[in-house]
Amino acid sequence: MLIVMSPGASRAEIDAVLGRVRDLGFAPHEIPGAQRVAIGITGNDGPVDADRFADLRGVADVVRVSKPYKLVGREAKPDDTIVSVGGVAMGGGHTAIMAGPCAVESRDQLLAVARAVKAAGGHILRGGAFKPRTSPYAFQGLKEEGLRLLDEARRETGLPVITEVKDVETLPLVEKWSDILQIGARNMQNFSLLEAVGGTRKPVMLKRGLSATIAEMLMAAEYIMSRGNHQIILCERGIRTFETATRNTLDLGGVVVLRAMSHLPVVVDPSHGVGLWYAVGPLARAAVALGADGVMMEVHPDPAHALSDGPQSLRIDRFTSLMGELRRIADVVGRAWG
Numbered sequence: 001m002l003i004v005m006s007p008g009a010s011r012a013e014i015d016a017v018l019g020r021v022r023d024l025g026f027a028p029h030e031i032p033g034a035q036r037v038a039i040g041i042t043g044n045d046g047p048v049d050a051d052r053f054a055d056l057r058g059v060a061d062v063v064r065v066s067k068p069y070k071l072v073g074r075e076a077k078p079d080d081t082i083v084s085v086g087g088v089a090m091g092g093g094h095t096a097i098m099a100g101p102c103a104v105e106s107r108d109q110l111l112a113v114a115r116a117v118k119a120a121g122g123h124i125l126r127g128g129a130f131k132p133r134t135s136p137y138a139f140q141g142l143k144e145e146g147l148r149l150l151d152e153a154r155r156e157t158g159l160p161v162i163t164e165v166k167d168v169e170t171l172p173l174v175e176k177w178s179d180i181l182q183i184g185a186r187n188m189q190n191f192s193l194l195e196a197v198g199g200t201r202k203p204v205m206l207k208r209g210l211s212a213t214i215a216e217m218l219m220a221a222e223y224i225m226s227r228g229n230h231q232i233i234l235c236e237r238g239i240r241t242f243e244t245a246t247r248n249t250l251d252l253g254g255v256v257v258l259r260a261m262s263h264l265p266v267v268v269d270p271s272h273g274v275g276l277w278y279a280v281g282p283l284a285r286a287a288v289a290l291g292a293d294g295v296m297m298e299v300h301p302d303p304a305h306a307l308s309d310g311p312q313s314l315r316i317d318r319f320t321s322l323m324g325e326l327r328r329i330a331d332v333v334g335r336a337w338g
């Protein structure tokens with residue numbers, strides 16, 4: 001159920017509705033919107049009688065939410081959610097570029113990429129410190145040292161940083177150093193981790209699971225939002241299909257549908273989505289053209305010697321020229337740049 005408040009509802013009127021929902025033994029979730037506030041109700045088995053709210057001022061409507069994702073769907077909030085970090089916005093017509101190495105490998109490597117991202121007009125620096133690798137023998141990341149290097153790069157360039165949080169144990173550490181918490185594809189349905197990041201007040205970027213449906217991704221986002229964290233970014237990073245010529249199948253059609261289903265910003269990661277550096281540019285261009293709220297790309301000063309994901313990493317010069325193209329496309333389709 002969803003209680004839609006009238007556009008001019010006061011704080012006291014909203015609080016009265018929240019209190020009434022609690023008195024009924026349910027959980028209220030306040031969803032701020034551009035036009036009006038809505039209050040989602042969870043914990044109820046069947047429909048809640050609208051008459052229970054009839055005496056409260058400021059209530060415009062009480063409606064049934066038809067979808068299982070009650071908070072992240074467009075029913076709860078018709079207008080786009082804008083996630084802002086360090087002066088950069090995603091959603092609501094804003095497209096931001098996140099770029100950086102797959103893994104933070106060294107100070108020189110990270111700073112070289114960070115400076116290039118900044119110079120090319122990028123908005124957010126990415127870099128893995130805790131790396132969830134398929135093989136236990138592969139490079140697992142610099143861990144805390146990687147977080148400190150990201151902090152140094154942030155201080156030098158002014159770029160906010162995004163890095164993956166791999167488990168609940170390291171969340172306090174990653175939360176301290178990162179501006180956006182990334183939940184990796186392999187953890188999309190790690191429900192304890194989703195609940196834990198839902199309890200923080202840092203923006204979270206949730207990557208689509210290796211073989212997750214769009215509905216499953218939205219339910220995963222619902223875990224985060226139901227804990228009170230509304231700053232969620234969804235990321236399409238390719239799914240596993242029968243195709244083997246590409247690392248994954250980047251579901252750009254799904255991105256269009258996802259944006260219609262949810263008010264949350266949607267970012268496209270063509271690097272993991274295709275796994276081949278020469279295909280990253282064309283797919284990034286397509287993502288901006290279709291109205292994605294962001295693009296995440298892997299960039300490395302020397303992809304041939306990268307400790308992870310070299311084959312899909314862009315050289316700095318190629319990234320820089322691609323950024324000029326993306327910016328022009330963003331202009332043509334009427335998107336604000338970050």
Ligand code: PEP
Pocket residue numbers: 102128132164183184185186207237272
């Ligand atoms: C990454 O972005 O560093 C990463 C590991 O991606 P994914 O979780 O999508 O595989």
Ligand code: MN
Pocket residue numbers: 102103272298308309
């Ligand atoms: Mn990677």
